[in-house]
Amino acid sequence: MKLYQTAKDTEFKLSEVPVAELRKGYQQEDNTTYTDAGELFVVYLDDKKIFQEWEGFGGAFTESAADVLNRMSAESQRKMMEAYFHPEKGIGYNFCRTHINSCDFSLGNWACCETEDPELNDFNLDRDKQQIIPMIHWAKELAGEDITIFSSPWSPPAWMKTNGEMNNGGKLKQEYRQAWALYYCKYIQAMQEEGVTVSAITIQNEPAATQVWDSCVYTAEEERDFVRDYLGPTLENEGLGHIKIVCWDHNRAEAYDRAQKMYDDHGAAKYVYGIGIHWYMGDNYDNLKLINDIYPEKKIWFTEGCQECGPHIGEWKVGERYAHSMINDLNHNTSAWCDWNLFLDETGGPNHVQNLCSAPIIGDTLNDEIIFNPSYFYFGHFSKFIKRGARRVAVATTSDDIEATAFENPNGEKVMVVMNRLDRNVVYALNNLDRGCYVKMPARSIQTLVID
Helix, strand or coil: CEEEEEECCCCCCCEEECHHHHHCCCCCCCCCCCCCCCCEEEEEEEEEEEEEECCEEEEEECHHHHHHHHCCCHHHHHHHHHHHHCCCCCCCCCEEEEEECCCCCCCCCCCCCCCCCCCCCCCCCHHHHHCHHHHHHHHHHHHCCCCEEEEEECCCCHHHECCCCCECCCCECHHHHHHHHHHHHHHHHHHHHCCCCCCEEECCCCCCCCCCCECCCCCHHHHHHHHHHHHHHHHHHCCCCCCEEEEEEEEHHHHHHHHHHHHCCHHHHCCEEEEEEECECECCHHHHHHHHHHCCCCEEEEEECCCECCCCCCCHHHHHHHHHHHHHHHHCCEEEEEEEECEEECCCCCCCCCCCECCCEEEECCCCEEEECHHHHHHHHHHCCCCCCCEEEEEEECCCCEEEEEEECCCCCEEEEEEECCCCCEEEEEEECCEEEEEEECCCEEEEEEEC
16 A cells, blocks of 8 residues: 655655554554544445546646746746646646637637638637647647547627627527537537547536626526537537537536436437536535436536635645545546646736636746645645546545545556545544554645555
């Protein structure tokens, strides 16, 4: 067994820790008594009970992320990209997002077809080719494996919308529903010509939100009808029926209602692979369980989450927020987890409406300094060790004070992630089908155990 640890106010950052050293003083020769253990927790791991298959971890190739990367020195750029995508030097990202047209983390509003033309004759990826596509190719080279790419629109072009602009909500004009369905196809085909395979699309980023940035509003019924009558059939007609469609792409709070409206319509449901969720409106993990209980054939993807309101450099609670969400999303049947921006600068941008946020890696473009936020290390406790094709296995804890999830990788090794958000050290007994050991966890820490 190997054990990796990240702990607040220590040198441990995704560091391998000798297991024997952690047992010292807590396991007696007869395995029955403890010394100075304090409260003992038990974590039960049952790798005979198997759940969902894992599809990947990653983040978003936004124009802002690419811009930050390109404002750093060549050496810093290499280190930043390796930190995410290299399987040994980094944390093994292989599931990433792109935006169709601009999003708030772009340098301004732009679309792939600015000309009002339902045939989309002027469609192009000129803006993507400047910074986004080169970053994707570099990531693919570093990863050494295929990176699953899914793509999401924040807004149709202004000429397709009821409010005549990409920002501030508005809706898709009915007369442009077919043209908009074709737009996704044009994007997928154009990306393929650039050597980038898009495997999936979400219908609309945050369709219930009128934002001051790029946004477009759909009711559940409008989203359902668009998929059933336009997007699904158009993908099939264009030879793209294999592309996965993910609905909702918004908070867990309303996820059940959106799933129910989409999946109970068989004409729409046949086109839809699963539902995407965000974290900006409470935990609501029971909603995910309910969706999986009723529609077990449909997947659940976590498609976006970040810490809002600035860069939050060095804030430990942000890392804990990530791990709390990841553990609970995974335990409630999520099969992929995608962070938001790969990189942001020292301000938490750039963002064309100043909706500044945090990212696991901050590029201090003023000093050419790479800042690894705690969220980077917390994320890595999952993405570096849980491999694509892994299956979740049963894990339970005797206390809400520690949280855990576990997977079995395709090679048979078991990976368990445990988090302690308490301000004190704890000890837990790992019980893996009546085999196990005792492990000490520092205060405010996270551990990954890799069990042969």
